[in-house]
Amino acid sequence: MAQVQQRPADAVSDEQLIEAVARGDRHAFETLYDRYSPAVFGLALKTLREREVAEEAVQEVFWRVWQRAKSFEAGRKFAPWLFGIAHNYCIDELRRRRARPQPVYEDDEHPVLSSIAEPSDVADAALESEQRRIVIGALQQLPAEQRQALELAYFGGLTQQEIAARLGNPLGTIKTRMRLGLQKLRGILQGQYAAE
Amino acid sequence: MEMHTEHIEDLAEGYALDALEPGERVRVEEHIAICRLCKQHMQGVHDTAQLLAFAAAPIAPPDRCKLRVMEKVAREQFLSTPTRRQRTGRMLSAWATFATIALIAMGAWTISLQREVAAMQDQQVRAQGEQATLQAQIAHFASTETVRSLRAEGIATGATAKTYMTPGKNEALLVVRNLPRLEPGKAYQVWVARPGLHQPLSVFTANQSTESVMLRTPEPMDTYRWIMVTIEDAQGAQQPSQETVLFGDL
Numbered sequence: 001m002a003q004v005q006q007r008p009a010d011a012v013s014d015e016q017l018i019e020a021v022a023r024g025d026r027h028a029f030e031t032l033y034d035r036y037s038p039a040v041f042g043l044a045l046k047t048l049r050e051r052e053v054a055e056e057a058v059q060e061v062f063w064r065v066w067q068r069a070k071s072f073e074a075g076r077k078f079a080p081w082l083f084g085i086a087h088n089y090c091i092d093e094l095r096r097r098r099a100r101p102q103p104v105y106e107d108d109e110h111p112v113l114s115s116i117a118e119p120s121d122v123a124d125a126a127l128e129s130e131q132r133r134i135v136i137g138a139l140q141q142l143p144a145e146q147r148q149a150l151e152l153a154y155f156g157g158l159t160q161q162e163i164a165a166r167l168g169n170p171l172g173t174i175k176t177r178m179r180l181g182l183q184k185l186r187g188i189l190q191g192q193y194a195a196e
Numbered sequence: 197m198e199m200h201t202e203h204i205e206d207l208a209e210g211y212a213l214d215a216l217e218p219g220e221r222v223r224v225e226e227h228i229a230i231c232r233l234c235k236q237h238m239q240g241v242h243d244t245a246q247l248l249a250f251a252a253a254p255i256a257p258p259d260r261c262k263l264r265v266m267e268k269v270a271r272e273q274f275l276s277t278p279t280r281r282q283r284t285g286r287m288l289s290a291w292a293t294f295a296t297i298a299l300i301a302m303g304a305w306t307i308s309l310q311r312e313v314a315a316m317q318d319q320q321v322r323a324q325g326e327q328a329t330l331q332a333q334i335a336h337f338a339s340t341e342t343v344r345s346l347r348a349e350g351i352a353t354g355a356t357a358k359t360y361m362t363p364g365k366n367e368a369l370l371v372v373r374n375l376p377r378l379e380p381g382k383a384y385q386v387w388v389a390r391p392g393l394h395q396p397l398s399v400f401t402a403n404q405s406t407e408s409v410m411l412r413t414p415e416p417m418d419t420y421r422w423i424m425v426t427i428e429d430a431q432g433a434q435q436p437s438q439e440t441v442l443f444g445d446l
Binding site: 038151153179 | 206208209210212213214215216217239240241242243244245246247248249250251252253254255256257258260261262264265266268269270272273
């Protein structure tokens with residue numbers, strides 16, 4: 001599956017950059033920071049809901065990227081790897097602080113559309129916006145209850161059991177919604193990227 | 197293999213979203229450690245789940261985040277690179293061992309000790325001379341144009357430090373204010389570095405509110421990229437410890 005849209009041919013790919021980072025190339029690391037720090041900060045803000053804590057998250061996540069670059073497996077995509085690190089950190093921090101989430105979105109029907117900010121760098125922002133458009137478009141195609149289950153887990157840090165309790169649904173129902181939601185999301189994204 | 201996949205099939209999405217209970221998580225991790233197919237399956241689910249991050253609105257973090265991360269990375273690189281002097285030191289150490297054994301065999305032990313003592317006395321005399329001219333050097337460096345501030349951290353938070361240097365010269369002056377006193381047996385040590393090299397310099401103690409430390413470098417100061425001060429044993433070190441109290445660019 002092509003998880004991220006290809007950059008212009010003259011641009012160094014994320015995967016080439018992280019390989020350079022593994023060799024100690026700080027300029028490559030800086031380029032990755034410039035490309036992805038707005039996405040990581042956005043994720044941290046949405047999850048942790050405090051600017052200062054989110055700033056710490058960005059620093060810690062990229063520090064882990066620097067430290068773990070050598071463990072990046074060739075053939076994988078960089079963005080999911082990075083977001084995995086970022087998401088783990090944010091959820092751990094959220095749980096550590098015992099700040100159980102408030103409703104993640106103001107608009108439960110179209111939650112991801114409710115907060116849009118301006119990215120920093122124009123070229124990378126354009127690409128990032130495109131990736132965001134694709135992911136949001138894919139999410140909108142999911143049934144509302146599947147989307148809700150995914151978002152409560154991913155951004156809200158709730159476990160399946162907690163989601164079941166909050167929504168008053170059986171645990172099995174929540175597991176099914178998550179499974180079907182991610183399966184459908186994967187199918188949509190594969191189709192979207194293939195069509196690009 | 198097929199059976200393994202069935203075992204965690206209902207847990208894959210929850211695991212990818214970090215939404216499992218602790219016991220379930222352990223079960224998945226134990227399983228994918230022994231099942232390649234399930235690991236591949238989990239990776240695909242994980243990669244899809246992580247793209248949800250793009251649904252959060254991207255927001256540029258403040259510049260200070262980047263500065264701190266890049267500084268931390270530079271420092272880590274600085275600390276983890278073996279110094280030229282350290283590499284040379286290892287070779288010299290081997291030679292020293294060999295030479296010592298040879299000297300003992302030749303009955304030259306006493307002569308060697310006498311030479312060492314004489315060398316130390318010479319060094320002490322030179323140090324006293326340096327101390328006598330320090331005030332004049334402070335005045336000289338204060339008139340130079342290149343001044344670099346160092347960032348204080350850890351136990352030195354609240355201290356201020358500046359480096360005065362002249363491009364092309366193999367010397368500089370470090371002026372530090374309000375650096376805390378250290379426990380007996382410990383001292384501050386100055387280092388300069390660039391990628392692939394860090395150079396140990398002066399060792400000093402903070403006995404006064406303002407300390408002026410002369411720095412002499414093998415190469416011109418402006419050929420180095422960073423300067424830092426660490427806490428080391430009183431005799432100094434060839435490899436900087438992790439205990440950095442001042443750090444800055446040159």
